[in-house]
Amino acid sequence: MADIYQDDTGQEVKKQFTLSVLTEDLPGLLNSVTIIFTRRKLNIDMINVSASEVPGVSRYTIVLTTTRSQVEKVVKQIRKHIDVLGAFVYEEDEIHYQEIALYKVPTDIFFEGMKVENIVRANNARILVIEKDYIVIEKTGHKEETQKLLDTLKPLGVLEFVRSGRVSISKSKRKTETFIEELENSKTHSLNTNGKLEYGKN
Amino acid sequence: MATLTQKSKMKEAQSIKVSGSEAVILSLMEEGVDTIFGYPGGAIMPVYDSLYHYRDKVNHILVRHEQGAAHAAQGYARVSGKVGVCFATSGPGATNLITGIADAQIDSTPIVCITGQVPAHLLGTDAFQESDVLSISMPVTKWSFQVTTPEEIPYAIARAFYIAKSGRPGPVLVDITKNAQFGQLDFKYEKCEKIRSYHPYPPIDSKKIEEAANLINKAKKPYILAGHGILLSGAQEELKQFAEKTGIPVANTLLGLSAFPTDHPLNVGFLGMHGNYGSNVKTNQCDVLIAVGMRFDDRVTGDSNKYAKQAKVIHIEIDHAEIDKIIQTDVAINADAKQALKELIKSVNSNTHKNWVQEFRDCDKIEFEKVIKKDLYPEGDQIKMGEVVRLVNEIADGEAVLVTDVGQHQMVASRYYKFKYPNTNITSGGLGTMGFALPAAMGAQVGEKNRQVIAVIGDGGFQMTIQELGTIFQYNIPVKIIVLNNNFLGMVRQWQQLFFEKRYSFTEMTNPDFIKIADGYSIKANRISERKDLQGAIKEMYDHNGPYLLEVKVETEENVFPMVPSGDSVANIRLS
Numbered sequence: 001m002a003d004i005y006q007d008d009t010g011q012e013v014k015k016q017f018t019l020s021v022l023t024e025d026l027p028g029l030l031n032s033v034t035i036i037f038t039r040r041k042l043n044i045d046m047i048n049v050s051a052s053e054v055p056g057v058s059r060y061t062i063v064l065t066t067t068r069s070q071v072e073k074v075v076k077q078i079r080k081h082i083d084v085l086g087a088f089v090y091e092e093d094e095i096h097y098q099e100i101a102l103y104k105v106p107t108d109i110f111f112e113g114m115k116v117e118n119i120v121r122a123n124n125a126r127i128l129v130i131e132k133d134y135i136v137i138e139k140t141g142h143k144e145e146t147q148k149l150l151d152t153l154k155p156l157g158v159l160e161f162v163r164s165g166r167v168s169i170s171k172s173k174r175k176t177e178t179f180i181e182e183l184e185n186s187k188t189h190s191l192n193t194n195g196k197l198e199y200g201k202n
Numbered sequence: 203m204a205t206l207t208q209k210s211k212m213k214e215a216q217s218i219k220v221s222g223s224e225a226v227i228l229s230l231m232e233e234g235v236d237t238i239f240g241y242p243g244g245a246i247m248p249v250y251d252s253l254y255h256y257r258d259k260v261n262h263i264l265v266r267h268e269q270g271a272a273h274a275a276q277g278y279a280r281v282s283g284k285v286g287v288c289f290a291t292s293g294p295g296a297t298n299l300i301t302g303i304a305d306a307q308i309d310s311t312p313i314v315c316i317t318g319q320v321p322a323h324l325l326g327t328d329a330f331q332e333s334d335v336l337s338i339s340m341p342v343t344k345w346s347f348q349v350t351t352p353e354e355i356p357y358a359i360a361r362a363f364y365i366a367k368s369g370r371p372g373p374v375l376v377d378i379t380k381n382a383q384f385g386q387l388d389f390k391y392e393k394c395e396k397i398r399s400y401h402p403y404p405p406i407d408s409k410k411i412e413e414a415a416n417l418i419n420k421a422k423k424p425y426i427l428a429g430h431g432i433l434l435s436g437a438q439e440e441l442k443q444f445a446e447k448t449g450i451p452v453a454n455t456l457l458g459l460s461a462f463p464t465d466h467p468l469n470v471g472f473l474g475m476h477g478n479y480g481s482n483v484k485t486n487q488c489d490v491l492i493a494v495g496m497r498f499d500d501r502v503t504g505d506s507n508k509y510a511k512q513a514k515v516i517h518i519e520i521d522h523a524e525i526d527k528i529i530q531t532d533v534a535i536n537a538d539a540k541q542a543l544k545e546l547i548k549s550v551n552s553n554t555h556k557n558w559v560q561e562f563r564d565c566d567k568i569e570f571e572k573v574i575k576k577d578l579y580p581e582g583d584q585i586k587m588g589e590v591v592r593l594v595n596e597i598a599d600g601e602a603v604l605v606t607d608v609g610q611h612q613m614v615a616s617r618y619y620k621f622k623y624p625n626t627n628i629t630s631g632g633l634g635t636m637g638f639a640l641p642a643a644m645g646a647q648v649g650e651k652n653r654q655v656i657a658v659i660g661d662g663g664f665q666m667t668i669q670e671l672g673t674i675f676q677y678n679i680p681v682k683i684i685v686l687n688n689n690f691l692g693m694v695r696q697w698q699q700l701f702f703e704k705r706y707s708f709t710e711m712t713n714p715d716f717i718k719i720a721d722g723y724s725i726k727a728n729r730i731s732e733r734k735d736l737q738g739a740i741k742e743m744y745d746h747n748g749p750y751l752l753e754v755k756v757e758t759e760e761n762v763f764p765m766v767p768s769g770d771s772v773a774n775i776r777l778s
């Protein structure tokens with residue numbers, strides 16, 4: 001199966017994939033999703049978990065670097081979890097995504113002319129808070145962009161830096177609520193051909 | 203809690219006020235449970251106290267170690283098709299269950315494990331006998347859930363049973379804090395029939411059935427691999443019809459044994475590392491491979507890069523995650539095996555493949571000359587495992603349930619036992635858990651009173667759960683135990699001989715007097731070391747009313763062949 005996922009030697013290439021997972025909002029679920037990665041010694045590049053637009057449903061955005069065949073196996077294992085509603089794999093061109101970064105810098109670096117303010121403006125960042133001792137800058141963007149701002153600010157002094165996991169939204173037209181309604185109404189909860197479970201005479 | 207109550211959508215049925223612990227027992231009774239294997243302790247005492255009041259309705263079997271409870275529940279489930287149930291206390295009780303749970307997970311066995319837990323306010327405080335069994339069990343259960351309020355109990359148990367038995371079955375753990383057992387609730391029970399995030403029965407795609415039928419109808423050398431999924435979906439009749447209509451030969455995986463009668467003219471044997479010669483080599487010569495309810499375990503495929511490369515692969519499998527996991531399929535039918543076979547039977551043409559089946563028979567002749575004859579009719583002084591199984595066959599005539607442990611004896615018994623009826627083969631396949639057989643046999647005998655259960659165990663594995671002789675004695679469970687004693691961890695020794703230049707590093711065993719041990723439990727026992735006494739001894743064991751231990755001293759350094767060396771191609775199966 002020579003395709004775009006293989007290099008010249010036929011080796012499968014590793015790429016970055018974004019997984020979007022919808023689950024019931026339950027304690028312990030994050031653990032049972034991440035052990036699927038642990039078991040395969042896969043490092044998660046980024047993970048974000050938050051409530052989705054549907055009450056009681058969480059959305060996970062997980063970014064990892066691996067081969068296509070591995071990510072497909074992982075996604076099937078995630079879907080297999082009882083309390084997972086859906087899991088989807090995307091490549092970069094199939095999603096819109098952002099990460100957010102916060103930079104805490106000493107207030108006094110702003111006193112040396114317009115340099116820092118120019119940097120903030122040129123990077124499409126904004127100043128979130130100004131305190132006596134420090135200023136927090138906020139920047140939303142892809143990792144290269146937030147990293148670039150970090151690299152620029154570093155020589156001037158950065159007290160603390162934090163970057164969020166990725167949040168992404170797919171380019172598909174599917175509505176989450178409709179997807180969940182379809183799950184509720186599907187006929188795949190029992191063997192409906194004869195209306196009873198073949199196995200389990202309890 | 204509000205969300206849970208919403209989800210369970212309880213009907214306005216009559217409710218009664220009971221304690222959480224009583225609700226556990228009532229819920230189990232609602233699920234039709236009549237047998238529980240368990241072991242009490244502090245954190246599950248309220249449940250045991252409630253059980254006391256229902257002891258006439260629910261049969262509780264006190265095992266001697268919680269691992270035994272899990273394996274017994276597995277044996278019970280595998281033989282009966284019902285969900286096996288076990289109880290354990292928190293901490294060590296729960297962790298002792300884990301091996302059995304992991305075994306049930308990898309071998310798709312429906313069991314519900316109920317563990318006691320420290321009171322909710324002590325969770326996370328390193329309280330006495332607190333262990334985070336929920337996290338520990340996560341990777342080895344189909345579902346696990348912690349209950350911290352009494353109201354959640356019926357909901358959790360109803361879900362547990364639905365999840366354990368539907369789709370690809372598996373183990374479920376419900377961990378119940380002590381305060382939830384003591385607390386009161388308005389009890390009403392509604393069976394779970396649906397979980398919106400769980401879709402155990404994917405619909406059959408008729409296009410895929412058509413594609414599969416096309417491949418099958420054109421095939422010159424088609425080949426069916428029948429796995430545990432046949433038994434789990436109850437598809438043995440459909441498998442037979444399908445094979446007979448198409449004339450396609452059938453081989454079984456280890457867990458698929460008994461899904462297709464051994465003596466059926468289309469049965470071409472047992473797959474995998476110590477399976478039959480023909481069934482293995484023909485995998486790499488067939489043109490269409492039809493895998494039903496099996497998962498291409500590496501003990502079946504050997505080197506998967508050199509497995510069935512020439513064949514078009516049709517995979518009928520209920521678990522979507524198994525499809526394309528190991529072997530790339532040409533047609534994947536993601537469905538219940540029975541439903542899929544029913545559809546497929548309608549679409550395939552009647553056919554025969556006489557020459558192709560004959561090719562397997564030619565291989566059988568080679569295997570008979572090189573291996574089987576020596577195994578079943580040996581000439582040396584020492585007793586061989588194979589001849590013991592041959593004599594068991596003569597008496598049991600396929601009517602008994604065979605339970606095997608893990609090692610050489612397991613492979614020999616699986617190779618030579620003649621299966622006639624479904625669910626008469628119980629073994630630890632995926633996990634290869636030594637110590638499985640004795641408790642599983644006990645559970646199987648409790649679950650199937652109309653068949654004799656025969657456990658075949660090695661001297662090593664026997665000593666891993668030997669304490670269950672106590673349970674067998676206390677409840678007079680009439681299992682027949684055959685210990686094939688070679689004074690070695692035989693299978694490991696065989697590998698040491700073949701691949702580690704006979705360096706027998708810690709595989710020789712000095713064993714106790716098993717007969718005296720059995721005697722201590724008042725279990726009738728006999729030891730045989732000469733061939734002339736063997737047949738009579740097996741008959742005596744079989745005719746004995748009650749449990750019986752037969753120790754057979756077998757050849758110490760016997761090797762099991764054929765053998766696909768680990769990681770090699772099935773085509774390179776060795777006959778010696």
Ligand SMILES: Cc1ncc(C[n+]2csc(CCOP(=O)(O)OP(=O)(O)O)c2C)c(N)n1
Nearest residue numbers: 609610611634636660661662663691692693
């Ligand atoms: C719990 C456990 N520990 C270790 C092993 C590794 N192992 C596989 S077969 C085997 C030897 C089994 O010896 P015995 O029970 O005497 O049976 P035999 O092979 O001699 O028939 C061992 C140690 C295992 N499968 N399970």
